[in-house]
Amino acid sequence: MTASTKVRGWKLWLGRLALSVLVPGLLVGLAELGLRWSGYGWPTSYFVPGESEGRPCWVENDRFAWRFFPRGLERHPPPTLLRAERPPGSCRIFVLGESAAMGDPRPAYSMGRYLQVLLEERYPGRQFEVVTVAMTAINSHALLPMARDCARHGGDIWILYIGNNEMVGPFGALDVLGPAAPPWLWVRARLAAQEWRLGQALQDTLDRWRRRPVPPGGWAGMEMFSAQRLPPGDPRRERAYRNFERNLRDILKVGLQHGVRILVSPAAVNLKDCPPFASVPGRMRSGATTETLEIWLARGAEAERGGQWAAAAEAYGAAVALAPEHAGAQYRLARVLLRLGRREDAHRAFQAACDSDALPFRADSRIQTLTRQVVEQMHTERVRWLDAAAVLAARSGDGIPGRESFFEHVHLNPEGNYALARAFAEQLEDWLPRAADASAPREWLSESGCADRLALTDWNRISIYEDLRRRLRQPPFTAQADHEAELRWIDSQLEALRARRAHAQIEQARRVYAAALERRPGDHRLYENQAEFLEAVGDLEAAAGAWAAVTRILPHHHLGWFQQGRLLARLGRLEEAEQALKAAVSRRPELSEGWLELGQVLLRRQRAEAALECFARAHEWLPQDWRAPFQMGRALQQLNRRAEAIEQFRLALRLNSEAVEPRFQLAQELAFAGRTPEAREMFEEVLRRDPSHLLARINLGVALVQLGQLEAAAEQFRRAQAQAPQNPLVSNYLAQVESRLGRRP
Structure with missing residues (x-):
């Protein structure tokens, strides 16, 4: 073979290789462009362009979590605003983490918001922007891309408060949200592929083909994990620990590469007042049973x-x-x-x-140790460690973190959030940009002073504890030791708060909200707090106005539109309510509550067909909720489709056998259809459940008349008259029955 022949052969193979690479690459590129051109897919960054009060900004991406959660179980970031351009000399701080960092159950009183107030009050001549980048149910697999996005937005300081969801979050040790603790390289490859529209299409196809079971109605919180157990020595734990260590190391590298200073704290947990969620014997001593x-x-x-x-x-x-x-x-x-x-x-x-704990919802000591080791191995002053558990232990009389800082297992109460924010602030003081003036800093603002700046009043505290009580009445909390004692403790807190409220305090609370908003007129959380208070004291008009302010600040987010529409409906301003609720469901199509409220508004406006569609959408998103079929039955009544209405009322009762109104409406329909004996039984059952139900008593009396049981009917009408002495309908029915019985009414 000559040299020229060898060259031609080499070129031939090179050409073949080029074709084998370039042609598939070209096809993939064309497919990607085609999908993007058609509008398919979603952005994968945490921040997307938005607008607030006419000014450009960055806001949270409502679809960010689609890469991490099965469809139907995806979580949403809380509303977040980031200035498009930073003022010169300002300091931007990102607080990254999970639900505890977010401030659950009330992000308005999160550690990040306390930190913002502390820094502003101590350094009044400087500008601070503390942005909480956190979500419910995520873990370090999601925090890494969140950190990368923060790095693109010019942060000076990061605070990492992490570790609670490494076992239960996406790609964690339990398989509720996906594969159980797969290797980090597999996770990274999957997430990288989904940054492409082609990868998203492939994942959507695979999800449809091998659809994972989703609880009825979608996300059910910690209850979804109740049947699972993860023994202490399970290999899945070890894989999750390795993944956490790798992710944390890479998060720190991303920050350092972008010139960020980073304060790291593993999430503290409630040790003293949180019994384990589940126990297994594990490895027992030889011979033990x-x-x-x-x-x-x-x-x-x-x-x-x-x-x-x-x-x-x-x-x-x-x-x-x-x-x-x-x-x-x-x-x-x-x-x-x-x-x-x-x-x-x-x-x-x-x-x-x-x-x-065999249901590991809390960061354990291994997570704490790994976090500290990774920080120490960075060998740089630009990464620091803070022991949050020690900070909170110092607040406890016995040195063990408990309910003096926590609401339940990991979520901090306002006092706990203040304590950590104060510790963060003290740790990062020497990292803050130098001020132009040389004025000495003020004293740190007190906890009560911060509460005033954040407009935390007893009305807000009551609402928090009411939400907390509902949460603790669900699994897995119900399986904890001392569960009933914990509920009694919450009731005692509510009783004390309610007793402390007085009429004079309403005006004082109004002044607190007004003063806080005067300092921070663009703070949507303050308007939300104010709206919650105003609704609690019965000032619905002003509450609707506060929610309108939220929609001006956060036009992209559904919450302000939904709450405004709900209140406008109660005020009878139905046309405005309809527009607001339509705005809410257009921004969050899976908002079942929004569809229910919109349907009821349309029903009141005599637009039963449109209302029926809304109730059907609500039922689609939340099929286990009895309210949607109940409202569908009411719409069908308005359309005179009574047989279908009966079926919907029966469905509502199958979903909730304790519900009163579906039973009453079903009884009315049975009476209308001439099925009087069945109607009578239904009316009697309504009254057994709710003896004060006046219409059920009146209708029962009518049914008894139709069945010829005049004495029993007269008794029901007399009871109805005792309930409503001035009701002419009741008086008329009673007079007619008494007359037929030969008595004077």
């Missing part, structure tokens, strides 16, 4: 009930010796050790209970 374990636990419980703390500690200690990984045994031991004043031993046992 679960029966023996239960005997020792029962002995400990009996001694504890009798106040015999030493005997209880001995019994629980024996149980722990048999099964060191039994979270419940560790927690019970810790509780009695604390009673005995053995605080250090109690602290270790409380931590062991957290580490062994």
Whole structure:
């Protein structure tokens, strides 16, 4: 073979190789362009361009979580505003994390918002922008792309408050939200592929082909994990730990590459007042049995009930010796050790209970250790560690974090958020940009002073505790030891707050909101707080106005439109309510509450066909909710489609057998159809559930008349008259029945 022949052969193979690479690449590129041109797909960054009060800004991407959650279970970022251009000399701080960093259950009082107030009050001549970039149910797999997006928006300082969801979040150790702890490289490849429209199309196709079961109605919070268990030594935990370590390391590298200073704190957890969510025996001592374990636990419980703390500690200690990984045994031991004043031993046992929890919703000691190790290995002063658990332990009389800082397992109350914000502020003071003036900083603002700046009043606290009570009445909280005692404690807090309210305090609270808004007129959270208060005191007109202000600041977000529309409907301003509610559901199509409210407005406007469509949409998004079929039945009544209405009312009762109104409407329809005996039974059942239901009593009386039971009918009308003495209809019915019985009315 000649040299020229070799050259031609080499060129031929090079050409073939080029064709094998270029042609598929060209086809992929054309497919990607075609999908983008057709409008398919969604942006994957955390921030997208937006507008606030006519000015360009960056806002949260409502579809950011689509890469991390199965469709139907996706979470949404809280409303976020980021200035498009930073004022010269200002300091931009990002707080990154999960729901605890977000400030759940009330982001208006998050650690980031306390930090903003603390810095502004201490350094009045400087400008600070504290932006919380956090979401419910995410973990480090999502935080890494969130951090990359923050890096593109010029932050000076990052605060990482992370670690609670590494086992239960997307790609965590439990498989509720997807594969259980796959290798980090697999996760990165999947997420990178979905940044392309072609990758999104492929993922959508795969999801339709192998659809994962989704709880009826979609997201059900922590309850979705209730049936799962993750023993302490499970290999999935180890994979999740490795993934967390890798993600955290890469988050820090991203920040350092962009000149950011980073304060890192693993999430603190409620050790003292949060029993484990689930316990498994785990690795037991050789020869031990679960029966023996239960005997020792029962002995400990009996001694504890009798106040015999030493005997209880001995019994629980024996149980722990048999099964060191039994979270419940560790927690019970810790509780009695604390009673005995053995605080250090109690602290270790409380931590062991957290580490062994078979439903790991709290950051354990391994997460804490890994976080500190990664920070120390950075070997730079631009990354610092803060022990949040120690900060909160200092607030407790016994040095163990508990309900003085937490609402439940991980979410901080306002006092806890203030304590951490103060610790953050003190840690990063020397990182703040130098001010043009040399004025000395002021003292740190007190907790109560911050509460005034954030417009935190008793009305807001009451609303928080009411939400908290609803949360704790759901699994897995219901399976915790001392669950009923925890509910009683919440009730005591509500009782104290309600007793503290007085009429004179309403005007004082109005002044608090007004003063806070005067300082920060563009703060949508302050308007939300004010609206909550105004509705609680019955000033619906002003509350609707506060929500209108929210829509001006956050025109892209559904919440202000929904709340404004809901209140306008109550005020009878139906046309305005319809427009606001349409704006809400256009921004969040899966907002079942929005469709329900809009349907009811349309029903009141005698537009039953349009209302029926809205109720059908609500039922599609939340099929287990009885209210949608009930409202569909009402719309069908208005359309005179009574047989269909009956079916919808029956469906509503199948979904909620305790509901009164569907039963009453069904009884009315049965009476209208001439099925009087069935109607009578239904009316009687309504009254058994709600003896004050006047219309049910009147209708029962009419049904009894039709059945010829005049004495029984007269009794019902007399009771109705006692309820409504001035009601002419009742008086007329009673007079007619008495006349037929030969009596004077």
